[in-house]
Amino acid sequence: MSYKIYPLGDAAACIDLGNIIDESINKKVIAIRNRLERFSFDGLKDIIVAYSSVSVYYDPILVKKPGLQQATVFDFVRSKLEDAFHQSLIEEHGNSDIFKIPVCYSGACGIDMAFLSKVKKISKEEIIQLHLSKIYRVYMIGFLPGFSYLGKIDEKLEIARKPKPIQVPAGSVGIAGKQTGIYPIACPGGWQIIGRTPLKFFDPGAVMPSRLNIGNYVQFYEISEEEFNDCLVVKDTETKH
Amino acid sequence: MSLSIIKPGLLDTIQDMGRFGFSHWGINPGGAMDRYAAQVANMLVCNDAHEAVIEMHFPGAQILFNQNALIAITGADFSPTINDEKVPLWQPVVVRKNTVLQFPKLISGSVCYLSIHGGICANEWLKSYATNLKVSAGGLSGRPFKKNDEIFFKENSIYYAGLLKEDNNLHVLPWRADVQKTYKFPHEISVIKGNEWDQMTGNSQFDFIENNYIIHPSSDRMGYQLRGSTLQLSSQLEMISSGVNFGTIQLLPDGQLVVLMADHQTTGGYPRVGHVISAHLPKLAQLRPSDCMKFRLADIGHAENLLMEQQRDLQVLARACYDRLKATVC
Structure with missing residues (x-):
């Protein structure tokens, strides 16, 4: 596994393990994050874990101390990221809970189902079966509070994003490229929406606001429109517009 | 100890230096747009630099002070007035209760900060007061100010009301933060x-x-x-x-x-x-x-040096503000 370290400005830096969606790379990402958390340094403010990269936000003023050996604060942070890469060990069975998530693919829930079926020349039933056929890894939480990037989907379902995002309701399940994901809150979204879950995935008041975490696994199961309406936790009237 | 919103502005929110440590849940830092102006606003009224402040875009809010307050306005110049009397930016100002702060005209800049000595009582969410509009959390119930909102401030540690002369609605303290270097x-x-x-x-x-x-x-x-x-x-x-x-x-x-x-x-x-x-x-x-x-x-070395210099100036400013206010009220 190779890496590249580069600055994201003068107060953040990134260790990048390659522009690729890969389970073992994503496990290394978690290992680096865990190592940085355990062996933190003064001025480290936040760690952003993504598919194949770990970025750190830091306060250069707190990092810089008299006697700092490196020429710049970035050089010091780079050495910390290098250490974390070399010293971290992948935990094979880290945080690998499987979440079973109900999804309604019918009616108004699958906004873009008809479009997808037409473009991909696959029946709606087959799209659902393909989407249900896999256990997905949570590769990262990002973009929005609690938005989960899950992968990888069956190649037959791969489709481009919409040219312009549209407003989607909370719980919408979308696909884009090799990924599927759940919109935790009502917001503009560019993924093709094939279904919707009635469960709440982000609750600012909870001790753990995001239901899913990087490294978890997700398996979807189908529910009817009736079942969906019965257990809708986030009522449409409560969501923001 | 409070102020009331007579009329909200375009986007008035409570902000601080941001919410860090929760990116793994996709929670972004947010916080003040102009963190320098927000820190100076706090320093002028002898608050901790990380205290919550009110951030306003033009047009700004119309604000009624229900109690005397020591405030500072920094950042964009929206020509602030207290009961139609001009208030200078980047200076600490004592305002009398039942006076109205307004921002009638856009002169320059984009975001304006109002700090209140003691700090603002706001909802803390994940270690920060910054308003997260997407998930409606932090600040004032996670939303911009509305008409008739009442915002409370914390207790004073300095007795400044004595500085208000008999009929005056405000008293401008005679020192100003020099911020030229940052905005040149x-x-x-x-x-x-x-x-x-x-x-x-x-x-x-x-x-x-x-x-x-x-x-x-x-x-x-x-x-x-x-x-x-x-x-x-x-x-x-x-x-x-x-x-x-x-x-x-x-x-x-x-x-x-x-x-x-x-x-x-x-x-x-x-x-x-x-x-x-x-x-x-x-x-x-x-x-x-x-x-x-x-x-x-x-290059990154130059960027780091500029930031260190800005921070050193802020530390000097914080100390000077504190010393002057103490000397004035004691």
Whole structure:
């Protein structure tokens, strides 16, 4: 596994393990994050874990101390990221809970189902079966509070994003490229929406606001429109517009 | 101890230095757009630099003080008045209860800060008072101010009411923060090359530095949309999402640039061609839609030195403000 370290400005830096969606790379990402958390340094403010990269936000003023050996604060942070890469060990069975998530693919829930079926020349039933056929890894939480990037989907379902995002309701399940994901809150979204879950995935008041975490696994199961309406936790009237 | 909102402004929110440590849940830092002006506002009234402040965009709110208060207004100049009497920016001011603060006219800048001695009582969410509008958390119930909102402030540690002369509605304390260094050459913004800088064509790299960019009206707290010459990559680049920061400049598929601002997402999938240096984020935050700007390249050592210098000046300022106020009220 190779890496590249580069600055994201003068107060953040990134260790990048390659522009690729890969389970073992994503496990290394978690290992680096865990190592940085355990062996933190003064001025480290936040760690952003993504598919194949770990970025750190830091306060250069707190990092810089008299006697700092490196020429710049970035050089010091780079050495910390290098250490974390070399010293971290992948935990094979880290945080690998499987979440079973109900999804309604019918009616108004699958906004873009008809479009997808037409473009991909696959029946709606087959799209659902393909989407249900896999256990997905949570590769990262990002973009929005609690938005989960899950992968990888069956190649037959791969489709481009919409040219312009549209407003989607909370719980919408979308696909884009090799990924599927759940919109935790009502917001503009560019993924093709094939279904919707009635469960709440982000609750600012909870001790753990995001239901899913990087490294978890997700398996979807189908529910009817009736079942969906019965257990809708986030009522449409409560969501923001 | 409170103030009331007679009439809300365009977007008045409670902000602080941001919410850090929760990116793994996709929770972005948010916080004040102009963190320098917000810190100076706090320092002028002898608050901790991280205390919550009120951030306003033009038009600003109409605010009724229900009690005497020691305040400071910093950042953009919206020609503030107390009962129609002008209030200077960047100075501590004692205001009498039942007076009204207004912002009748836009003179310059984009975001204005109001600090109150003692600090504001706000909802703390994940170790920060910053308002997160997306999930309605932090600040004042996670939303902008509305008519008749009452915002409480914390207890005083300094007795300043005695400074108000008999009939005066306000008393301006005779010292001012010198912020010239931070805001000089307001349209020149230094950037560090981003990881995808080299993926731009030579002509586009040249255009990036040589041409002017205009801030589009669709810009907001999330990002500034820029309009200028169309930039190109030397080859098609499919990127998977990765970390971004306040000041990250992304090249969009249509060849235009967006600079991520305080409410930026934690991750993004567009090429990062540059990053605005921290010391110049306050200048950028004060640029308005239709304003023109120009990028200059800087190296990271220089950027770090500028930031250290800015921070040293802030520490000197904090000390001076504290000493003067203590000497005045005792």
